[in-house]
Amino acid sequence: MRMTFGERLVRLLQKERVELIFSQGDLSLVEIQKHADARGVKIVCPRHEQAGVFMASGYYCMTGRPQVAMGAMGPGVANMLSSAVCAAQENIPVILIGSRRQYDTNLAVRRNRWLHAPMLEMFREPCKFAACIDTPGHLDDIVREAFRQALTGTPGPVYLEFDYSIQSREWDFPPLLEPASYRVAPSGADAASVAKAAEMIRNAHRPLLLAGSGVVRNRLHEKFRRLADRIGGPVIASLGGTGAIPECDSKYLLQFSEAGMQALRASDLVIGIGTNFPEMDGYGRLGSFSRGADGRKVLVFEADPHMAGVNRPFDHVLVGDLDRTLDQVMAELEGKVLAARWDELPQLKAGYRTEREAMAASIPETEHIHPSRLMIEARKAVPDDAVVVLDGGLTILHKIAFFEQRSDDFLYTSTFSHLGSGLGYAIGAQLASGRERPVCLLTGDGALGFHLAEFETLVRHGLPVVVIVNDDRALGAEMASHMKSMGKPVETTFSPVRYDQIARAMGGHGEYVETADEIVPAVKRAFAAGKPALVQVVTDQQVSYLYPPPYAEALIGWLENDPAAAAAQV
Numbered sequence: 243m244r245m246t247f248g249e250r251l252v253r254l255l256q257k258e259r260v261e262l263i264f265s266q267g268d269l270s271l272v273e274i275q276k277h278a279d280a281r282g283v284k285i286v287c288p289r290h291e292q293a294g295v296f297m298a299s300g301y302y303c304m305t306g307r308p309q310v311a312m313g314a315m316g317p318g319v320a321n322m323l324s325s326a327v328c329a330a331q332e333n334i335p336v337i338l339i340g341s342r343r344q345y346d347t348n349l350a351v352r353r354n355r356w357l358h359a360p361m362l363e364m365f366r367e368p369c370k371f372a373a374c375i376d377t378p379g380h381l382d383d384i385v386r387e388a389f390r391q392a393l394t395g396t397p398g399p400v401y402l403e404f405d406y407s408i409q410s411r412e413w414d415f416p417p418l419l420e421p422a423s424y425r426v427a428p429s430g431a432d433a434a435s436v437a438k439a440a441e442m443i444r445n446a447h448r449p450l451l452l453a454g455s456g457v458v459r460n461r462l463h464e465k466f467r468r469l470a471d472r473i474g475g476p477v478i479a480s481l482g483g484t485g486a487i488p489e490c491d492s493k494y495l496l497q498f499s500e501a502g503m504q505a506l507r508a509s510d511l512v513i514g515i516g517t518n519f520p521e522m523d524g525y526g527r528l529g530s531f532s533r534g535a536d537g538r539k540v541l542v543f544e545a546d547p548h549m550a551g552v553n554r555p556f557d558h559v560l561v562g563d564l565d566r567t568l569d570q571v572m573a574e575l576e577g578k579v580l581a582a583r584w585d586e587l588p589q590l591k592a593g594y595r596t597e598r599e600a601m602a603a604s605i606p607e608t609e610h611i612h613p614s615r616l617m618i619e620a621r622k623a624v625p626d627d628a629v630v631v632l633d634g635g636l637t638i639l640h641k642i643a644f645f646e647q648r649s650d651d652f653l654y655t656s657t658f659s660h661l662g663s664g665l666g667y668a669i670g671a672q673l674a675s676g677r678e679r680p681v682c683l684l685t686g687d688g689a690l691g692f693h694l695a696e697f698e699t700l701v702r703h704g705l706p707v708v709v710i711v712n713d714d715r716a717l718g719a720e721m722a723s724h725m726k727s728m729g730k731p732v733e734t735t736f737s738p739v740r741y742d743q744i745a746r747a748m749g750g751h752g753e754y755v756e757t758a759d760e761i762v763p764a765v766k767r768a769f770a771a772g773k774p775a776l777v778q779v780v781t782d783q784q785v786s787y788l789y790p791p792p793y794a795e796a797l798i799g800w801l802e803n804d805p806a807a808a809a810a811q812v
């Protein structure tokens with residue numbers, strides 16, 4: 243098969259089900275773009291390469307299929323670096339490809355080369371694999387290694403670089419291989435391990451399920467819910483596992499709510515599925531986890547043996563692909579009687595609802611709209627099946643408390659908390675799910691500012707994402723810390739900006755909202771507009787420092803001290 247380097251690269255990517263390349267045009271990438279375009283791989287041009295990586299990440303979250311983000315030699319590649327760091331922390335496999343200057347230019351001892359910096363070295367740290375393809379003869383092996391590394395064990399980003407002068411070089415390539423011949427297919431756990439897990443579940447009187455990001459990333463919502471129904475006990479989720487079960491489900495309790503903490507304390511078995519007990523969950527050792535029933539056991543479903551037992555010791559770990567191990571355990575439980583008794587679950591759920599109502603009732607009167615009120619009103623107007631993307635600081639806490647997750651899909655950089663990821667994630671999510679599925683981005687104004695230019699990308703691709711902006715004209719979370727330590731904000735507030743008018747100027751729909759009763763109609767109009775829309779909600783700036791954010795104490799109260807040191811004591 244004689245063809246150019248560029249064509250071969252595209253064919254190799256297609257074998258791995260790459261459907262999209264997020265890339266700006268550049269002479270150093272043109273041969274790849276040419277063949278991508280000719281072969282039906284969609285090219286989406288981000289306005290900033292960092293956002294391109296976020297788009298690929300959002301697409302992966304919705305499909306489980308890694309996509310490609312490309313950057314042009316030098317600065318285009320450099321722009322992808324910070325979101326590669328984010329992808330690594332979020333366990334997201336994105337395939338990053340960058341061009342570089344010609345071989346001789348790279349090797350020369352020279353200062354100040356045009357469009358050149360040693361990017362490969364910089365990508366080695368965040369990426370699971372980083373390599374330069376110096377000759378077309380190595381291309382197949384390197385691309386296959388990249389996918390093997392990105393998808394084996396805990397997923398993560400990989401980076402491939404090539405000397406741009408070889409993109410059009412012709413070469414005789416061997417026949418393409420099927421991924422199944424060079425990557426190990428996921429497998430389940432061994433029978434004895436499955437039997438032990440099932441026995442622990444069978445004998446537990448108060449088993450509690452904890453959904454981690456592994457459930458939603460692997461799109462295992464249905465299987466997870468079947469197990470939850472079978473057990474019949476309470477279900478909590480880590481932030482990254484939000485969406486594993488609808489929050490309106492009768493078994494779901496917010497982990498940080500009083501009811502959630504009560505259930506956790508009462509449990510005699512915690513079944514963590516696809517979670518490594520992240521810091522936000524107190525490493526599974528702190529907060530309510532530490533005040534449990536005597537002899538509470540921990541059973542973990544984990545795909546990557548390297549992750550098990552690191553943040554929290556386990557009593558038993560079922561190592562294997564989650565899809566398979568969930569099936570295996572369900573099969574093992576079939577026809578068996580479970581000892582689980584959670585007679586008080588309806589009371590716990592009712593308690594959680596009452597708790598939320600009481601919190602809502604105590605939202606103070608403020609000059610401008612309270613951000614918690616924004617979430618309550620937005621929830622009434624955003625369709626239940628919408629993909630919900632989140633970005634911001636305190637905005638996150640207001641969402642957790644008052645914007646109930648009803649759909650399967652909640653996208654947020656729950657470990658790294660990377661401001662600016664939201665618009666890119668939303669674009670990736672809408673591309674993955676089609677125009678018909680509503681996609682909503684809830685974002686702080688600070689977070690929005692990072693990649694506002696990507697609103698034009700939405701318009702260009704006709705993606706009807708609805709962006710709802712919590713506009714307190716400040717970096718709210720930082721405003722709180724400034725007021726606490728300095729008594730005044732130093733460069734944490736912004737001038738008033740009419741984001742709605744910017745949205746309109748870019749060709750989208752814009753709404754400007756100053757009173758709470760306008761939120762529902764404005765959000766409904768935005769969804770009905772059938773094009774990218776932005777609802778700017780003017781919220782109260784003082785709330786960030788005058789009132790503690792919802793669930794702050796339960797969620798991050800223990801973060802004040804060194805949590806790793808504290809966890810080591812438990």
Ligand SMILES: Cc1ncc(C[n+]2csc(CCOP(=O)(O)OP(=O)(O)O)c2C)c(N)n1
Pocket residue numbers: 633634635636637638658659660661662685686687688689690712714716717718719720
């Ligand atoms: C890229 C990045 N830069 C800085 C931070 C630190 N940070 C966390 S929250 C925050 C303020 C966020 O402001 P905004 O998006 O308006 O949300 P709000 O707190 O007002 O809800 C900052 C600067 C971060 N998490 N990510």
